[in-house]
Structures are given as C-alpha cells and as structure tokens.
Amino acid sequence: MSDVATQAAARARVGDGLGRWLQGSLGPVVAVVAVLMGLWYLACVPMNIHGTVNLARVHGFEAMPEGRKARAETGTLSMIAQNPAAIAFTFNEEKPRLPAPHQVAGELFKTTLGTAPTSKRSLVFHAWATLSATLLGFLIGTVAGILLAVGIVHNRAMDMSVMPWAIASQTIPILAIAPMVIVVLASVGLTGILPKALISAYLSFFPVVVGMVKGLRSPDHMQLDLLKTYSATSAQSFWKLRLPASMPYLFASLKIGAAASLVGTIVGELPSGGGQGLGARLLAGSYYGQTIQIWSALFMAAIVAACVVGLIGMVERATLRRMGMAT
Amino acid sequence: MTGVIGKSDLFGAVLIAGAFLADWRLGLVILAWLGAWRINSTLADSDLSIAGWLVPAIFGIALLGLWELVVQLFGVPLVILPAPSDIAAKIGTTTDLLWADFIQTFVKGALSGYVIGCSTAILVAVLVDRSPFLQKGVLPVGNFMAALPIVGTAPIFVMWYGFGWQSKAAVVFTMVFFPVLVNTVAGLKETTAMQRDLMHTYAAGYWQSLWKLRLPAAMPFIFNGLKIASTLSLIGAIVAEFFGSPIVGMGFRISTSVGQLALDMVWAEIAVAALAGSLFYGAVALVERWVTFWHPSQRN
Incomplete structure (x- = not known):
C-alpha cells in the first residue's frame, strides 16, 4: 500500500x-x-x-x-x-x-577547433576578419550616431534638416552601395579592414541616430521643468537627465545596429572574391558547390551575430540594473 | 540666434575668408554650405508653417548642390564619384534598362517573396497562437532568427532554385518571415482579459473573436513587422542577385557596373532602389493608416 x-x-x-x-x-x-x-x-x-x-x-x-x-x-x-x-x-x-545538421556541425568543429586559427582554412580566422571589421565599423557608426543625435536634440535647424532624411534613409536598401564602396576605395588605395568597417559604420549609424534622438527626448516636461527649477544648465540636464534616460533606447538601437553592421561587413566581403572573411567564404563555397562550407560559414555568422547581440544584451542588463531601471 | 548677425555668423565669415585665401574652390564650397545652413537656421527659428518641409528640402538640395560643386570644381573622376547631373543624365538615357531591372528585382523577386512570406508568417502566427507552449518556444527562436544575417542564405537558394527570380523570392521569404511572425504572435497577445471576456459574453466562437477582436488589435504590431519586412525584402532581392542572376536585375546591374567602373550606372540603380524602397515603405504605412486609424499613434 x-x-x-x-x-x-x-x-x-x-x-x-x-x-x-x-x-x-x-x-x-x-x-x-x-x-x-x-x-x-x-x-x-x-x-x-x-x-x-x-x-x-x-x-x-x-x-x-x-x-x-x-x-x-x-x-x-x-x-x-x-x-x-x-x-x-x-x-x-x-x-x-x-547537408544534414551533423555534417554542418562536424565541419564547424573541424574548421574551428580542429584547425589552427591562423590557417586560411580555419573558420575562426575568417570569423575574426569579419568580426574585427564589424566591431571597428560599429564603433565608428555608434560614436558618430550619438554625436549627431546630441546635435539634433540641441539644435533646431539640425533637427529639422537631418531628421527626416535619417528616418527616410532607413527605408532604402543602402546595403546595395556596399560593392561600390569597396571597389571605389580600393581604386584610391584603401584596402583591408577599413572599407568593410566603413560599410558597417554607415549601416549602424542611422539606427543609432534615430534611437538616440528618441531616447534623449524621452524625459517628459515634468522632469525637464524640475531641472529648470534647480537652475540646471543645458549641459547639466544633458548629463544628469537626458543621457541616463536615453540608455534603454540606445541599447535597443545598438542591437539593431550591430546586426545590421554584421550583414554590411559580410556583403562588403563579397566583391573581394577569394579574400578573408565569412562573406568571402560564402562566395567561394557557392562558386565551387561546397554546400557544407556555405552552411558552416552561415552558422558561424549566426554564432558571431548571436555573441555580439548577446554581449550588448548583457551590458544592457548590467547598466540598467546599476541605474535602477531594470524591470 | 536672436540677433540678425550673431557670433556664429562672424565665425563663418572668418572661415570662408580663410578658405578663399587657401583655395578659392574650397572657399566657394564652404560659402555655399554655410549659406544654406544660415537660411535653414533662420527658417527653423521662425514660426512659418512651411518650414517643416522647406528646411529638409533645402538641406537635401544643398547636399546635392554641394556634391555637384565638389565634383565639378575639383574634377573628381567619374570612376570615383559621378556628379548628380551625370547620374540624372544616365537615368534619362537608360530608362528602359532601369525599368526592366526594376520589374525583375522588385516586382518578381522582392514583391512576390514579400507577399508569400508575410502571409505565411501571419498564418503560422495564428496557428502558433492556439498553443501557449508553442508561443513560448516560437517567440525566442523567432527573435533570435530575426537578428541573424539571413541574407547569407542567398547562395544556398540560388543553388536550389537557379538564377531566376524564384531564388530571390525564396531569400526574401526567409528574411521577412521571422520579423512578421514575431510581431504577429506578440500582437495577438495584445487584447486584455476584459475584452476577451466581453467577446465570451457575446457567445463569440474562437474564429469570431479572432476575426473581430484579436486580429484588429494585433494590426499595429503586424504593420510594424510588415514595415520592417518591406525594407528587408528589397535588400534581400538585390543582395541575392550578387550570387547569381540572369542578365537583368538591379543587383546584377550594380555588381557588373561596379566591375566595369561605370559608377554612373551604379548610382542610377541606387537611386531607383532608394525610390522604390521609400515608396514601398510609404505604401505600407499608408495602408497601416487606413487599417489602424483607431490607434493613438495614427491620431494627430
């Protein structure tokens, strides 16, 4: 019982x-x-x-x-x-x-852990070529975007001139310029990481501008008036109110910008043919019918994207928790 | 900016004078830029109602004018940066070609993939919505997929479906599917218990309450997804053509013209792509305004 x-x-x-x-x-x-x-x-x-x-x-x-x-x-x-x-x-x-999942996984394993990272056959080597250009571009795009957003919030003429174009630019396929940027910069002697970084910079630039302007404007009248009663200068209200209030918006647009700039770098690697990077790997795979190579490059790109976005998410949670804004 | 001539004007005048001394062409360019900026800042501070569209228009025209001026004055070669007038001339002489490329890439590739992808995503979302278990699984996976560089699947689809528009539509399908799916699933959860209870008291069945309450309530979310997807679809169709296409299409024209250093042709295609992209987005936004007229964001 x-x-x-x-x-x-x-x-x-x-x-x-x-x-x-x-x-x-x-x-x-x-x-x-x-x-x-x-x-x-x-x-x-x-x-x-x-x-x-x-x-x-x-x-x-x-x-x-x-x-x-x-x-x-x-x-x-x-x-x-x-x-x-x-x-x-x-x-x-x-x-x-x-290719079956285990074939892709096997190829991923072979080309990451089974190959020296300095070899051209190593996917880590290509992923790093893509990631370094993406990060450099993302940094340039984000800093420029934040600076422009600060300008837009503080200058009415700048706001009215630039903002409609910044919003409109999000509806057009700017990625189509990528091959041209690479070739033109190569013809004036710029090769290597910088052209790719510039493409990834302008792809992350506009989302950051739009998101940051929204964020810097998110404090309501009450809060701005309160600072006015404290006779805070506009610099003080920027550092103590507008900038902290913009953080959730900034992180949301950073995630979008990071994903966009990774796509930008990969597309920027296409015209370079047999060069370095996940985009070059995709193109080489499609030339030679190496489907397993295409799929493993694709998954590597997905892993890189997930890591970058995940990292931003972690920084976001830590920052918002410190600021007492976490939900 | 209270006085007619402020401190910044003096600074600008000094800058222009200095630039003229160094190189008259540089001086002219800076004069044109600061002149346009001066007009804009005066207009922006005024209370004119037309300033809202006049200021961005002046800014855009000033940018184009500056571009033209720099290219003409400094003799920038065509293979580096063609002037706007060159690009306009190219558009004028190659309208037939541009139109054929537009039909191939936008109508056949992007639009068909967009329509099939978005409708499939909405249908799947309605099915997923019936099971809370599936909802919890699909939302994170879909969000994850939406952040991935899906455009990289282009070589695979080109291999599967050939060089024609079908492979481009397949890439577009994959790209638009996840953002629309995630937004629709989130939107279908938008109704409050109160509203659903009301439908219940009317003895409304599942389909009735879906059709009359939950789908309309989800529309702002669905349109958010549809707007994101509209931009993605054109990107997908153009980039997929970089991996193989028949001898027509915007992506094909861009990649071959870049190879021939015919940059005026590249810019002509980019202008068409920009126009098509913003018109497409505008059209979706217009339908949104018509469908979700009741939503606070649509009321002025």
Missing part, C-alpha cells in the same frame, strides 16, 4: 517536473529547436535523393530507374520509394544539396 503511494508520489513529482519544464521558457525553446532539427533531417531525403541515387555505384547499391535521363524525369517521392537503400546515404553526401 505504502509502496503504491510512494510510486504515485514519485510519478507526480516527475510529472510536476515535466510540467514545470514545459511551462518554463527553456522547454518550449528546446522543443521548437528539436522540431526544426527533425524537419531539417527529413528534408535531407527529398533534397538529396537524386544526387545520391546518381552516385549509387560509389555507395554500392542498385540505382532503380536505369540511366541518368530516366532518373532526372522521376519524381522525388517515387525516387525515394524505388530506392529505399539510398535514404541512409542522403545524410552523408560529400556535396549534398542540403
């Missing part, structure tokens, strides 16, 4: 734990990611089946419709039905149309 009760209690505890796990934020995220992974594996079969069956002799099984032409005319589903032996091989092709 007591045995049954203990078992029931244990089961309840497990169920409770599972329930809590399901209600927390981690569980659902893991579940969604797992579903996406499953779909990815499933998609590998129809995506790669034609290529795998064409390589049947290498893998050592009979290709069902004889002849390449007949196979090209066969639909994906009937191809799978006729060649069940091929399914296992679709996850391990050398140049698949869609």
Whole structure:
C-alpha cells in the first residue's frame, strides 16, 4: 500500500517536473529547436535523393530507374520509394544539396577547433576578419550616431534638416552601395579592414541616430521643468537627465545596429572574391558547390551575430540594473 | 540666434575668408554650405508653417548642390564619384534598362517573396497562437532568427532554385518571415482579459473573436513587422542577385557596373532602389493608416 503511494508520489513529482519544464521558457525553446532539427533531417531525403541515387555505384547499391535521363524525369517521392537503400546515404553526401545538421556541425568543429586559427582554412580566422571589421565599423557608426543625435536634440535647424532624411534613409536598401564602396576605395588605395568597417559604420549609424534622438527626448516636461527649477544648465540636464534616460533606447538601437553592421561587413566581403572573411567564404563555397562550407560559414555568422547581440544584451542588463531601471 | 548677425555668423565669415585665401574652390564650397545652413537656421527659428518641409528640402538640395560643386570644381573622376547631373543624365538615357531591372528585382523577386512570406508568417502566427507552449518556444527562436544575417542564405537558394527570380523570392521569404511572425504572435497577445471576456459574453466562437477582436488589435504590431519586412525584402532581392542572376536585375546591374567602373550606372540603380524602397515603405504605412486609424499613434 505504502509502496503504491510512494510510486504515485514519485510519478507526480516527475510529472510536476515535466510540467514545470514545459511551462518554463527553456522547454518550449528546446522543443521548437528539436522540431526544426527533425524537419531539417527529413528534408535531407527529398533534397538529396537524386544526387545520391546518381552516385549509387560509389555507395554500392542498385540505382532503380536505369540511366541518368530516366532518373532526372522521376519524381522525388517515387525516387525515394524505388530506392529505399539510398535514404541512409542522403545524410552523408560529400556535396549534398542540403547537408544534414551533423555534417554542418562536424565541419564547424573541424574548421574551428580542429584547425589552427591562423590557417586560411580555419573558420575562426575568417570569423575574426569579419568580426574585427564589424566591431571597428560599429564603433565608428555608434560614436558618430550619438554625436549627431546630441546635435539634433540641441539644435533646431539640425533637427529639422537631418531628421527626416535619417528616418527616410532607413527605408532604402543602402546595403546595395556596399560593392561600390569597396571597389571605389580600393581604386584610391584603401584596402583591408577599413572599407568593410566603413560599410558597417554607415549601416549602424542611422539606427543609432534615430534611437538616440528618441531616447534623449524621452524625459517628459515634468522632469525637464524640475531641472529648470534647480537652475540646471543645458549641459547639466544633458548629463544628469537626458543621457541616463536615453540608455534603454540606445541599447535597443545598438542591437539593431550591430546586426545590421554584421550583414554590411559580410556583403562588403563579397566583391573581394577569394579574400578573408565569412562573406568571402560564402562566395567561394557557392562558386565551387561546397554546400557544407556555405552552411558552416552561415552558422558561424549566426554564432558571431548571436555573441555580439548577446554581449550588448548583457551590458544592457548590467547598466540598467546599476541605474535602477531594470524591470 | 536672436540677433540678425550673431557670433556664429562672424565665425563663418572668418572661415570662408580663410578658405578663399587657401583655395578659392574650397572657399566657394564652404560659402555655399554655410549659406544654406544660415537660411535653414533662420527658417527653423521662425514660426512659418512651411518650414517643416522647406528646411529638409533645402538641406537635401544643398547636399546635392554641394556634391555637384565638389565634383565639378575639383574634377573628381567619374570612376570615383559621378556628379548628380551625370547620374540624372544616365537615368534619362537608360530608362528602359532601369525599368526592366526594376520589374525583375522588385516586382518578381522582392514583391512576390514579400507577399508569400508575410502571409505565411501571419498564418503560422495564428496557428502558433492556439498553443501557449508553442508561443513560448516560437517567440525566442523567432527573435533570435530575426537578428541573424539571413541574407547569407542567398547562395544556398540560388543553388536550389537557379538564377531566376524564384531564388530571390525564396531569400526574401526567409528574411521577412521571422520579423512578421514575431510581431504577429506578440500582437495577438495584445487584447486584455476584459475584452476577451466581453467577446465570451457575446457567445463569440474562437474564429469570431479572432476575426473581430484579436486580429484588429494585433494590426499595429503586424504593420510594424510588415514595415520592417518591406525594407528587408528589397535588400534581400538585390543582395541575392550578387550570387547569381540572369542578365537583368538591379543587383546584377550594380555588381557588373561596379566591375566595369561605370559608377554612373551604379548610382542610377541606387537611386531607383532608394525610390522604390521609400515608396514601398510609404505604401505600407499608408495602408497601416487606413487599417489602424483607431490607434493613438495614427491620431494627430
């Protein structure tokens, strides 16, 4: 009797734990990611089946419709039905149309931890080339953006002249200028990290301007009037009220700006061809049909983006907590 | 800025005089810039109602004029920076080409991907909304995906769907999907318990309360996503063409013209892209104004 009760209690505890796990934020995220992974594996079969069956002799099984032409005319589903032996091989092709997750993970591992970071084959080397240009540009863009925002808030003429253009510039695809900037700067002798950094700077510039202006204007009349009754100068009210009040807005636009400037750097690396950086790696992969290389470069870019945005988020939380603004 | 001639004017005059002594061309450029700025600061301090659009217009025209002036006076070569007049002339002589590129990239690539991507995202969001578990999982994952450089998937889609517009539409689809999904899911949570209870007392079913209450309440959020997506779609379509395209399209024209150092053509395409991008955004904003007329941000 007591045995049954203990078992029931244990089961309840497990169920409770599972329930809590399901209600927390981690569980659902893991579940969604797992579903996406499953779909990815499933998609590998129809995506790669034609290529795998064409390589049947290498893998050592009979290709069902004889002849390449007949196979090209066969639909994906009937191809799978006729060649069940091929399914296992679709996850391990050398140049698949869609590499399986474990292939991408393996390539990522091989090119980061398995290769010296100074080698041109190392993804860390390329990621650093991209990240350093992104960070330099992001810094330039952010400082310039904050300075312009301060000018806009304190000068009415600047506000009315620049602000509409700053907002309008967010609706246009400025990224399209990237290849031209690289080539033009190269023709005047500027190569290396600086041209890429300039592209990433102007991509992060406008979000910072718009966000920072909003932030510096966020104190309401009450608060500004209070400082006036203290006979605070405009410099004092800037340092003690406007700047602290703008912090949440600044961090929100820093995240947008960082993501944008990373995209800018990657696109800026495209015209340089066989050069350094994740963009060059993407282009080289697409030239030579190295799909696994493309996917691993893409995931590296995602990891870099996640790290940069995550880092800004951590600084944001620490800053806001110190200022007593954290929720 | 109370007096007619202030301290800053004196400073400007000294600056202009100094620049003229050094190089008359530099002096002319600074004179033009400070002159335009002086007009703008006077206008901005006045209470004229037209100042609201006149000041930015003068600023824009002054920038273009300065650009023209610098290129003409200093003889900047075409392969570094073409003058606005060169670009305008190029647009005038290549309208047919620009129009064909616009159709290929904007209408076929960006717009089709945008429509399919946004409608799919809204549908998925409505489905996800039925399960609180899925909501909790999809929101962080979607937010994460929206911050990633998704435009990097372009070479993959070009490999899968070929050089035509279909691969560009696929890139645009992937780029716009997550921002719209996240915003719609967040928007569908916008209604208060009070409002939902009211629908309940009317004996409204799930679909009725979705259609009459929750979707309209989500509209400001959905349009926020749609506006972000409008900019992303054009970027995606242009950048995807850098990875392979037929011999037409804005991205194709930009990358080949850069290779030929025909920078006037590049700038002509950029002008078209800028115009298309802001008109597209403006159109979405206009529909938003019409749909969400009740929202505080739309009332003046």
